[in-house]
Amino acid sequence: DTEVTQTPKHLVMGMTNKKSLKCEQHMGHRAMYWYKQKAKKPPELMFVYSYEKLSINESVPSRFSPECPNSSLLNLHLHALQPEDSALYLCASSFTGTPDSWGTDTQYFGPGTRLTVL
Amino acid sequence: AQKITQTQPGMFVQEKEAVTLDCTYDTSDQSYGLFWYKQPSSGEMIFLIYQGSYDEQNATEGRYSLNFQKARKSTNLVISASQLGDSAMYFCAMREVSGGSNYKLTFGKGTLLTVNP
Numbered sequence: 001d002t003e004v005t006q007t008p009k010h011l012v013m014g015m016t017n018k019k020s021l022k023c024e025q026h027m028g029h030r031a032m033y034w035y036k037q038k039a040k041k042p043p044e045l046m047f048v049y050s051y052e053k054l055s056i057n058e059s060v061p062s063r064f065s066p067e068c069p070n071s072s073l074l075n076l077h078l079h080a081l082q083p084e085d086s087a088l089y090l091c092a093s094s095f096t097g098t099p100d101s102w103g104t105d106t107q108y109f110g111p112g113t114r115l116t117v118l
Numbered sequence: 119a120q121k122i123t124q125t126q127p128g129m130f131v132q133e134k135e136a137v138t139l140d141c142t143y144d145t146s147d148q149s150y151g152l153f154w155y156k157q158p159s160s161g162e163m164i165f166l167i168y169q170g171s172y173d174e175q176n177a178t179e180g181r182y183s184l185n186f187q188k189a190r191k192s193t194n195l196v197i198s199a200s201q202l203g204d205s206a207m208y209f210c211a212m213r214e215v216s217g218g219s220n221y222k223l224t225f226g227k228g229t230l231l232t233v234n235p
Contacts, residue, residue: 042225109163
C-alpha cells in the first residue's frame with residue numbers, strides 16, 4: 001500500500017484566516033515533504049522533514065508553518081496568505097530520511113489540497 | 119541550465135498505439151535516480167516507474183518502459199497500447215545524491231498527453 005492521504009481536498013480562505021492542511025501516511029516512511037504546484041507548472045519543494053525534524057526549508061515565507069507531530073503526520077499551518085498563494089499543495093513521503101540514501105528513494109504523493117485565497 | 123528537459127509540451131496518440139515521451143537530464147553525479155510521474159486533471163501525482171543510474175537493464179512496469187541511454191543522458195518513457203485513461207500530464211524527475219540535494223526531486227516542465235479514441 002502506497003497511500004498518502006490529504007485533507008481537506010479543497011480549501012477557500014480569506015487573507016486574514018488561519019487554516020491547516022493535513023497529510024498522513026502509514027507506510028513507515030521517515031521522510032515527508034510539502035510541495036506547492038501552480039497551474040501548468042511542475043511541483044516546487046517547500047519543506048522536508050526527516051525523522052520528524054525539519055531538514056529543508058526552501059526559503060518559504062513565514063506565513064506557511066510546517067509541523068510534524070509524529071512520524072505519520074505532517075501539517076501545514078496557513079496564516080495571512082496572499083491570493084498568489086492559491087495553488088495545489090501536495091504532500092509526499094519516502095522511506096528513508098538519511099542523507100546518504102541512494103537516489104532510489106521513491107516519493108509517493110497524496111491527492112493534494114486545492115487552496116484558493118480570496 | 120535546466121537539469122531536466124522535456125521538449126514536448128503536448129503529445130497526441132491514438133488509443134491502442136504506443137507513444138514515447140522524451141526526457142533528457144543534466145548531472146555530474148555518478149549516482150542518481152530518474153522517475154516518471156503521471157498527473158491526471160484531478161491533481162494526484164502518481165509514481166509510474168524508476169530507473170537508477172547504475173541499472174544495466176531498462177526499467178519496465180506493465181505498459182510502461184524506459185529507454186535509458188546513460189551516455190546520452192536520456193530516459194524516455196514508452197507507453198504501450200495507450201488507453202483513454204492515460205490522458206494526463208507526465209513529469210520526468212531526477213534525484214541526485216550529492217551536493218546536499220539528496221531529498222530533492224528536480225522536475226521537468228511536463229508533457230501533456232492526450233489519447234484520442
